[in-house]
Structures are given as structure tokens and as C-alpha cells.
Amino acid sequence: MTDPSKNMIVRMFDVYKAYGKTSAIKGVSLEVASGDIVFITGPSGAGKSTLLKLIYKAEVATQGQIIVDGMNLSRIGSRQLPELRRRLGVIFQDFKLIAGRSVFDNVALVLEAAGEKPKIIEKKVMSVLRTAGIEEKARVFPPSLSGGEQQRVAVSRAVVGSPRLILADEPTASLDPDSAEQIMQLLETFHARGATLVIATHNRRIISRLKGREIRLERGCVKTQEISSDHEVEENQ
Amino acid sequence: MKDLWIRHFRHALKDMRSHRFLHGITWITIVLSIILSGTFTLFASNAADVISSWRAGVRILAYLEEGHTEQDRLRIHNILKENNLISDVRFISKTEALESLRSRMQRHSAVFQNLPENPLPDAFELRVRVEGNSWDTVEEVALYVEKIKNIEDVEYGGQWVGRFLKVIAMLRLAALGMGSLFFLISVFIVANTIRLAFYSRKEEVEIMRLVGAEEGFIKAPFYIQGLILGFSGGLGGMLILFLTYITLTFRMDATFTALAFDFSFLPLHTVAVMVGVSTLIGWMGAYLSFRQEVVE
Ligand SMILES: Nc1ncnc2c1ncn2[C@@H]1O[C@H](COP(=O)(O)OP(=O)(O)O)[C@@H](O)[C@H]1O
Ligand SMILES: [Mg+2]
Numbered sequence: 001m002t003d004p005s006k007n008m009i010v011r012m013f014d015v016y017k018a019y020g021k022t023s024a025i026k027g028v029s030l031e032v033a034s035g036d037i038v039f040i041t042g043p044s045g046a047g048k049s050t051l052l053k054l055i056y057k058a059e060v061a062t063q064g065q066i067i068v069d070g071m072n073l074s075r076i077g078s079r080q081l082p083e084l085r086r087r088l089g090v091i092f093q094d095f096k097l098i099a100g101r102s103v104f105d106n107v108a109l110v111l112e113a114a115g116e117k118p119k120i121i122e123k124k125v126m127s128v129l130r131t132a133g134i135e136e137k138a139r140v141f142p143p144s145l146s147g148g149e150q151q152r153v154a155v156s157r158a159v160v161g162s163p164r165l166i167l168a169d170e171p172t173a174s175l176d177p178d179s180a181e182q183i184m185q186l187l188e189t190f191h192a193r194g195a196t197l198v199i200a201t202h203n204r205r206i207i208s209r210l211k212g213r214e215i216r217l218e219r220g221c222v223k224t225q226e227i228s229s230d231h232e233v234e235e236n237q
Numbered sequence: 238m239k240d241l242w243i244r245h246f247r248h249a250l251k252d253m254r255s256h257r258f259l260h261g262i263t264w265i266t267i268v269l270s271i272i273l274s275g276t277f278t279l280f281a282s283n284a285a286d287v288i289s290s291w292r293a294g295v296r297i298l299a300y301l302e303e304g305h306t307e308q309d310r311l312r313i314h315n316i317l318k319e320n321n322l323i324s325d326v327r328f329i330s331k332t333e334a335l336e337s338l339r340s341r342m343q344r345h346s347a348v349f350q351n352l353p354e355n356p357l358p359d360a361f362e363l364r365v366r367v368e369g370n371s372w373d374t375v376e377e378v379a380l381y382v383e384k385i386k387n388i389e390d391v392e393y394g395g396q397w398v399g400r401f402l403k404v405i406a407m408l409r410l411a412a413l414g415m416g417s418l419f420f421l422i423s424v425f426i427v428a429n430t431i432r433l434a435f436y437s438r439k440e441e442v443e444i445m446r447l448v449g450a451e452e453g454f455i456k457a458p459f460y461i462q463g464l465i466l467g468f469s470g471g472l473g474g475m476l477i478l479f480l481t482y483i484t485l486t487f488r489m490d491a492t493f494t495a496l497a498f499d500f501s502f503l504p505l506h507t508v509a510v511m512v513g514v515s516t517l518i519g520w521m522g523a524y525l526s527f528r529q530e531v532v533e
Contacts, residue, residue: 058447078452085449098441113450118240157448 007034008067009165009196010055015064017050017220024050026220027064032198034164037191037212040200046217048200049093052167055198056088057081069164086114089158089195091168095150097142097157103129104138107157114161128156132186148179155183159190166190168199172206184209249461252434260462263430264470270419271474271515275503277412279478282507283500284405295375297363297393299382309387310359316385317361322378325364331357358389420518427466427522431459435526460523467519471512478503 010032017025024047032038040048053059054066057073066073069087076084097106104125111121129135132152134145142150151171158166168187172180184206191197191210201207207214216223253260299317301310310328317326329337334357365378375393383391435442445455482502503511 056447082446082449082451085447088449090447092447096444096447098444100441109445109450110448112241112244113445113448113454115241161449 008032009034009036009069010198011065011067012054013065015054015066016062017047017054017059018062024220025054025061028217028220028222030215030222032165032196034196035194037197037210038199039207039212039214040198040217041202041207041214042217042223043202045219047220048217049169050220051217052090052169052198052200055165055167056085056090082113086110086161087163087165089161089163089166091151091154091158091166091171093169093171093173095142095154097150097153099141099143102139102141103134103145103153106142106153107160110157110161124160125156128160131189132156133182146179148175148182151175151179151183152186155186155190159195162193163195165196165198168197168201170201170203171199172201172203177205180206245457245461248458249465252438252458253462253465256430256434256437259430259433260466263426264466264473266426267423267466267470267515267518268474268477270423270518271471271511272478274412274416274419275474275478275511277408277415278507278511279482279503281405281409281412282503284401284408286499286501288402288405295365295393297365297375297379297382297391299361299363299385299388300358300390300392301360302387302389303358305359305387313361313385313387317363317382320378320381322365322374323363324366325362327362329360329362331355331359334358334360420514423470423515423518424521424525427463427519428525430466431463431523432526434462435459456523456527459526460520463519463521463523463526464516465519467516467522468512470519471515474515475508475512 008031010030012028012030015025015028016023028047028051040051042048050059054061054073055068057076061074068084071080071084071087073084098109101109107125107128108121111124116124126135126138129138132155134149134152134156137145137149137153142153145153151174155168155171158168166187171183171187175183180203187197187199188210197210197212199206199212214224299313301313314326314328317323332355335352335355338357363378363382365375379391379393382388442455479502486500
């Protein structure tokens with residue numbers, strides 16, 4: 001299992017999530033240590049997206065405890081929700097960029113919401129866009145960008161606030177292999193700068209490329225938790 | 238802090254521009270509401286001035302017959318003084334009356350320039366206390382005075398004044414009723430407009446929530462829209478009312494002067510209150526639009 005001396009940034013205890021009659025998550029317990037790279041894998045419909053949504057509280061667990069960066073999600077009200085979200089960077093499967101705002105404004109939004117000064121916003125946004133290689137697209141509107149470029153904007157937005165935890169839901173699913181490779185490099189860069197990564201994916205290439213731990217979901221249950229793809233640990237249900 | 242408000246303001250103006258038709262209609266609704274309630278308030282406020290001058294005592298003029306003697310005058314003066322419904326008695330000689338008329342109508346002074354003789358009669362000016370809104374006392378006194386020997390005629394507001402009080406009371410009620418109705422209508426229309434502006438940004442709002450924006454941050458531009466609508470609508474309505482007032486009173490100046498009736502515009506503090514209420518309409522509209530937002 002994970003090293004207990006490490007600081008846990010995500011902990012789940014026996015978590016259930018049902019959408020009406022459909023059970024998407026059934027008794028999941030897991031821990032993510034600070035600085036880890038964790039892949040959530042499994043077939044379509046296994047509950048990967050739901051698991052991530054539970055972490056940034058877009059969905060509320062039906063049962064069980066979730067603690068993210070010291071915040072017990074069942075205890076926080078709508079008032080503390082923005083605080084939680086600002087501590088995380090989320091890369092959504094469908095990008096979720098605002099079509100009517102420039103790339104710069106999309107990324108800047110996070111810092112504006114956090115009450116940063118315009119000068120600092122300008123500096124941080126341009127710096128992150130430079131890292132993502134889309135500096136020259138700052139004034140462009142998202143709909144005129146390619147899928148790969150849009151995803152780089154989405155990554156930029158997720159990391160611009162220097163979150164300790166980055167959640168990514170199939171960040172390469174809709175991309176060609178080259179773009180996927182660039183996105184992974186980008187995520188690697190931010191991991192190297194200290195962020196914890198939790199990535200839902202079924203792209204084997206990505207998993208083998210980044211050294212990380214794999215948590216495999218099947219029909220809402222944790223099937224295996226393996227560390228760097230050769231050491232398997234059976235999960236007690 | 239300042240930059241943040243500039244940002245909210247920019248977003249508010251951008252929304253108002255992209256929904257200019259709806260915002261325009263809403264603005265016009267507020268302006269019309271303010272003009273209509275303002276008009277009622279204007280009449281009520283002038284009526285209140287008249288009434289408060291009556292509270293000090295209604296003025297009755299008792300004209301003396303031509304050719305009365307000094308003794309007649311003294312006798313009448315005593316009779317009037319003894320009546321305890323009459324609070325004040327003053328003799329106004331015909332010369333005094335002409336002087337005062339001249340000074341009131343300086344514009345038309347040519348008319349009075351070369352009068353062969355003073356056409357005005359001597360008179361007593363009486364004041365009768367009005368208890369409550371009752372006009373009966375005044376009429377009673379007027380009838381009594383008219384019967385005194387050597388009194389030619391009695392002039393007072395006449396019957397219309399008595400009705401006036403009732404009309405004023407109704408006017409006030411109407412002003413209050415209309416005001417409240419316009420207030421509610423305006424609030425609902427503002428709420429509707431802002432809800433629409435908000436819903437057209439639904440996706441954006443959802444994204445802002447996901448990246449951790451506070452509700453206040455998300456909603457501030459919409460509150461600003463409401464405040465801009467309310468404030469500018471109130472100001473616009475008051476301005477239009479004032480310009481209308483200026484135009485009309487300028488034309489009718491002579492008439493008003495002849496009636497010795499001063500029809501003044503709303504006092505500044507009332508204007509401020511009305512613009513304030515209008516701004517409140519905008520704020521309440523925004524507030525209401527969020528109250529009705531479906532909680533997810
Ligand atoms: N909003 C929702 N309403 C109802 N059912 C849902 C909803 N989201 C997901 N599900 C169901 O929950 C299960 C897990 O879905 P999801 O977490 O999206 O899986 P994955 O991301 O691994 O493909 C699926 O059976 C899916 O149909
Ligand atoms: Mg999914």
C-alpha cells in the first residue's frame with residue numbers, strides 16, 4: 001500500500017454513489033499521497049468520472065467519507081465549496097472552456113475568482129500559456145482552436161492557480177497521439193513542480209509513460225491497486 | 238478591490254449591450270413607473286403644501302359695503318373678535334389691497350398704472366382654524382359673517398376647497414397604490430430580465446463554479462445590471478418629469494401668478510428618495526431573479 005509517512009491528499013472510506021437506481025461507485029476506499037501520480041482505469045461506465053466528480057464535489061457521495069486536502073467533503077457546506085475547488089485543478093473531459101471569452105480570459109478566470117491583482121494575473125497566465133506552448137493564442141477564442149490546443153488551454157486553466165492536486169478526466173481521449181503526447185508532457189511538467197496527479201484514462205500508452213500507481217475500477221468497485229504496473233495488491237472488499 | 242469592481246462593471250455593461258432590447262424595455266418600464274408615481278407625488282406634495290397652509294388657518298375675506306362708517310367698521314371688528322372660531326382678524330384697507338395686488342403682479346403692472354380710482358373694497362381678513370380635514374367650521378363661519386350688517390360679500394375657498402380635501406386624500410391613496418403597483422411590476426420585470434441574462438450565461442456560470450468562484454463574484458455583474466437599470470431609470474424618469482414641469486409651468490406662469498398659487502417641483506429630498514427607491518427596485522429585481530433560480 002502507500003507509504004503511511006506521506007501526507008495523504010485524498011482519502012476515501014467505503015464510498016458509495018448512486019444515481020437513482022444506478023450504483024456508480026460501490027464501497028470504494030483509497031488514498032492518494034501528496035506528490036503521487038494515480039491513474040484511475042477501467043472500462044467505460046466503470047465509474048471513473050464519478051470518482052473524480054466526488055473528489056471535486058460535483059457529485060455528493062451517497063455514503064462514506066471523502067477527505068480532500070484536509071477537508072471532509074460531507075462536512076463542508078456550499079460556502080466552503082469554492083475554497084475546495086480553488087485548491088484543485090480539474091481538467092474536464094469536454095474541456096469546459098467559455099466560448100465567448102479569449103484563451104487568456106478563460107485561464108485568468110481562476111485567478112480573478114481567487115481575487116488576484118491584474119498584474120499578477122497577467123504574469124501568471126502568460127507564463128502558464130508559454131509552458132503550454134499556446135502563448136500566441138492568448139487573444140484567440142476557444143472555438144477556433146484545434147482539440148489539442150483547447151485541451152492545452154484546459155490544462156493551463158487547471159494549473160494556473162498552482163493547485164496541490166490536479167484531476168484529469170480522460171485528458172487525451174479526444175486527441176491524436178501527438179497532441180496526447182504533448183498533454184502528458186505538460187502534466188508531467190506540473191507534476192515535477194509539485195502537483196499530485198489523479199488521471200482517469202484507459203490509454204495504456206500514457207500509463208506506461210508516466211511512472212504512477214494504477215487503480216482499476218470495474219462496475220464501481222476497486223478491482224486492483226497496483227504500483228508501477230508489476231506489483232499488484234488485492235483490495236479487501 | 239477596485240480592479241475587481243471594474244471587471245464586474247465591464248461584464249455588466251457587456252451583458253446589457255448583448256441584451257439591449259430587453260434591458261431597454263426594462264429601463265423604459267422603470268422610467269415610466271417613476272414618471273407616473275412622480276406625477277402623483279408631485280400633485281400630492283403641492284396639495285400637502287396647500288393643506289399645511291390651511292392648518293395655520295383658512296383665510297376668509299369679508300368685504301365691506303361701499304360707504305360704511307368708521308363706527309361700522311369697529312362694530313364689525315368687535316363682533317368678529319368675539320367669535321371663538323375665528324383665530325385672527327385683520328383689517329385690510331382698499332389702498333393696502335391694491336398695493337399688495339400690484340406687488341404680486343409686477344409683470345402686469347401696466348394694468349394698474351393709471352387707474353382713475355381704486356376699484357377694490359375695504360375688507361377684513363379672518364383666519365379660521367380647520368380641525369382635522371373638516372371644512373364645516375369654515376362654512377359655518379362664512380355664513381355667519383355674511384349676515385353681519387354692512388358686510389357686502391364673503392370670499393373663501395368656496396365649496397371646491399372642501400371637496401379638494403377629499404380629492405387630496407384619494408389622490409394620496411392612489412399615489413400610494415399606484416406607486417406600490419409600479420414598484421412590484423418594475424421589480425418583476427427587472428428580475429425577469431436579469432434571470433434571462435443569467436441563464437444566457439448558464440454554462441459560463443457553471444464553469445465559474447467549477448473553478449471555485451464564489452457566488453458573490455459570479456452574481457456581482459448581475460446585481461450591477463439591476464442597480465444600473467434602477468438608478469439610471471430613476472434619474473431618467475425624474476429628469477423627464479422635471480423638464481415636463483419646467484415646460485408646462487413656464488407656459489402657465491401667468492395663470493399661476495394670477496391665482497397666487499405656487500405649483501412647485503418635488504423637493505430635492507423627495508427626488509433623492511425616488512431615485513433611491515428606483516435603485517432599490519433594480520437591486521430587488523436582481524435578488525429576486527436569484528431567489529427563483531432552481532437549486533441543483
Ligand atoms: N448523471 C448521471 N445520471 C445517471 N447515471 C449516471 C450519471 N453519470 C454517470 N452515470 C452512470 O454511472 C455509471 C458510471 O459512469 P461514469 O462515472 O461516467 O463512468 P466512466 O467515467 O468510467 O465511463 C454509468 O453506469 C453511468 O451510466
Ligand atoms: Mg468518464
